[in-house]
Amino acid sequence: MFKLFKNLGKKEWLFMIISVVFIAIQVLLDLRLPDYMSNITTLVQTKGSSNEILIEGAKMLGCAFLSLATSIIVGYLATFIASSFGQKIRGKVYRKVLDFSMEEIKDFSVSSLITRTTNDVGQVQMLISFGLQALIKAPIMATLAIIKIAGKNLTFSKLVFLAVLILLILIVVIISLVLPKFKIIQKLTDNLNRITRENLTGIRVIRAFNAETYQKNKFNEANSNLTNTIVYVQKIMGVMSPAMTLVTSSLTLAIYVLGATLISRANMMDKITIFSDMVVFTSYAMQVIMSFMMLVMIFLIYPRASVSGKRILEVLERVNKIQNGTKKVGKEKGTIEFRKVSFKYPDAESYMIRNISFKARPGETIAFIGGTGSGKSTLVNLIPRFYDATFGDVLVDGVNVKEYDLNSLHEKIGYVSQKAIMFSGSIRRNVSYGDEDRITDDTILKAIEISQAKDFVLKMDEGIDSHIARGGTNVSGGQKQRLSIARAIAHKPEIYIFDDTFSALDYETDYKLRCELKKNTKNATTIIVASRIGTILDADKIVVLEHGEMVGIGTHKELLKNCKVYQEIAKSQLSEEEL
Numbered sequence: 001m002f003k004l005f006k007n008l009g010k011k012e013w014l015f016m017i018i019s020v021v022f023i024a025i026q027v028l029l030d031l032r033l034p035d036y037m038s039n040i041t042t043l044v045q046t047k048g049s050s051n052e053i054l055i056e057g058a059k060m061l062g063c064a065f066l067s068l069a070t071s072i073i074v075g076y077l078a079t080f081i082a083s084s085f086g087q088k089i090r091g092k093v094y095r096k097v098l099d100f101s102m103e104e105i106k107d108f109s110v111s112s113l114i115t116r117t118t119n120d121v122g123q124v125q126m127l128i129s130f131g132l133q134a135l136i137k138a139p140i141m142a143t144l145a146i147i148k149i150a151g152k153n154l155t156f157s158k159l160v161f162l163a164v165l166i167l168l169i170l171i172v173v174i175i176s177l178v179l180p181k182f183k184i185i186q187k188l189t190d191n192l193n194r195i196t197r198e199n200l201t202g203i204r205v206i207r208a209f210n211a212e213t214y215q216k217n218k219f220n221e222a223n224s225n226l227t228n229t230i231v232y233v234q235k236i237m238g239v240m241s242p243a244m245t246l247v248t249s250s251l252t253l254a255i256y257v258l259g260a261t262l263i264s265r266a267n268m269m270d271k272i273t274i275f276s277d278m279v280v281f282t283s284y285a286m287q288v289i290m291s292f293m294m295l296v297m298i299f300l301i302y303p304r305a306s307v308s309g310k311r312i313l314e315v316l317e318r319v320n321k322i323q324n325g326t327k328k329v330g331k332e333k334g335t336i337e338f339r340k341v342s343f344k345y346p347d348a349e350s351y352m353i354r355n356i357s358f359k360a361r362p363g364e365t366i367a368f369i370g371g372t373g374s375g376k377s378t379l380v381n382l383i384p385r386f387y388d389a390t391f392g393d394v395l396v397d398g399v400n401v402k403e404y405d406l407n408s409l410h411e412k413i414g415y416v417s418q419k420a421i422m423f424s425g426s427i428r429r430n431v432s433y434g435d436e437d438r439i440t441d442d443t444i445l446k447a448i449e450i451s452q453a454k455d456f457v458l459k460m461d462e463g464i465d466s467h468i469a470r471g472g473t474n475v476s477g478g479q480k481q482r483l484s485i486a487r488a489i490a491h492k493p494e495i496y497i498f499d500d501t502f503s504a505l506d507y508e509t510d511y512k513l514r515c516e517l518k519k520n521t522k523n524a525t526t527i528i529v530a531s532r533i534g535t536i537l538d539a540d541k542i543v544v545l546e547h548g549e550m551v552g553i554g555t556h557k558e559l560l561k562n563c564k565v566y567q568e569i570a571k572s573q574l575s576e577e578e579l
Contacts, residue, residue, distance in 0.1 A: 019077045026070040029063045034283035036060035082129035101322040111194035120308035127305035134294040142291035145284045156281040163251040182304040188226040328408040330397020334362030334494040341392035353548040365526040367536035370545035376529045414488030416501045420480035422472030428464045447490035450516045453482035477504045496526045
């Protein structure tokens with residue numbers, strides 16, 4: 001938890017020191033108020049002059065206004081420190097998550113990462129904002145108030161110490177009951193976020209299968225678990241306020257009852273002293289109790305903030321499995337080579353791909369085909385280092401991908417994922433994504449033309465400035481796919497990776513797109529993962545995968561002659577005449 005505070009900058013530390021000074025001034029001013037009250041009480045009882053009483057009252061008001069002013073300043077500074085700290089932590093978590101490999105993201109889950117960036121950071125901010133004031137103010141005020149009353153009246157002092165002891169026991173009991181629940185609350189929040197995301201992203205499937213009731217019950221269960229846990233914690237914490245009020249009121253009543261008894265038994269001179277002590281003790285006792293009430297609030301906020309802090313540190317201290325290299329330029333240009341590559345997913349028992357070897361050169365089109373689960377997508381995901389090979393070497397431009405600076409490696413690659421990803425914004429921003437300053441409108445229009453997206457883009461009201469909704473929900477699957485292909489083309493990479501990208505396109509569009517692609521990317525290396533043989537007929541090499549192993553490599557005609565697996569796939573998709 002306290003490791004997080006290393007992220008506070010010089011400005012925040014300076015403001016913190018200033019806050020401490022103003023808090024100390026505020027405490028000293030607050031502790032002067034009972035003294036002025038005692039003086040006024042004595043003057044009234046001894047029939048002092050009106051001027052003397054007014055002077056003491058003016059001093060008392062002055063202290064109160066100065067205390068208010070320092071309180072406002074401290075409140076502003078504490079809020080600034082907490083907000084600035086929250087901004088830095090959210091930024092760090094976000095940048096750290098961007099560097100995560102697919103393995104780390106799956107370990108944490110998307111919903112959990114969202115909770116850690118928002119809710120957890122908010123809990124730590126709350127601790128800083130309130131704790132900065134209470135942690136400094138409460139101990140100083142309690143200590144000085146106890147010192148002030150310790151030597152005045154032993155009987156009144158015992159009452160105050162008894163009240164403090166009762167409060168301490170109450171705090172220990174409550175903290176021991178609620179502390180274990182805070183970690184559970186954060187996990188249940190993660191779960192609720194996960195189910196909410198599933199409901200929103202899968203709403204079409206939910207409606208198509210009439211599963212609204214099923215999903216509603218699933219959400220209600222998660223919501224009830226979180227609500228019941230929070231209610232339990234709030235019930236326990238809810239005892240604190242009336243208990244504190246009871247202790248405070250009982251202490252005040254006890255001081256007055258005891259004071260009245262002592263005054264009735266004392267002589268005339270002692271009565272004034274006892275009454276003055278009673279007024280002072282009541283004021284100082286309230287300040288002691290208020291100090292402990294502030295500490296109680298910290299004890300209630302801290303456990304949840306501590307859990308949140310640990311969850312944030314889990315993200316920040318997670319060591320990425322994929323470490324950045326240093327090389328920016330390769331020995332060749334546009335080549336991809338696999339040397340006896342094997343890979344298995346983290347915690348998996350069996351290998352997804354085994355002993356894969358091939359080389360692709362500039363201008364060549366290499367295609368991968370095989371049954372579902374044969375490892376096609378897994379294999380191409382090793383090229384941009386979404387995962388690292390378990391054994392063997394993956395080389396790009398003659399250099400092992402593990403040695404590359406990741407930015408330099410990704411600049412060489414134009415990657416189009418199996419699921420077309422669209423971002424909220426215009427078509428222009430989606431196509432030039434990440435490189436808006438360099439990619440011109442002419443380049444965007446050319447990329448759209450090659451990807452066969454020109455017809456529908458120009459029919460839209462604002463052309464390339466037309467709006468795309470988050471996730472591309474206002475365009476069809478085929479249109480999203482063509483725009484994502486245009487994005488890769490516009491960046492003019494050395495290597496194109498199409499991960500089953502053409503599956504959402506009709507045969508005519510597929511054919512036209514591939515013809516245009518071949519014409520306009522002659523010097524680039526093209527990697528295609530496909531389920532349809534029609535998409536890869538003209539590939540320079542076709543790699544056939546089965547159960548993660550390479551069972552054939554060659555052209556379409558060569559594989560029809562010597563690869564049984566390819567023959568079976570071809571016969572299932574093409575007629576005898578087409579074959």
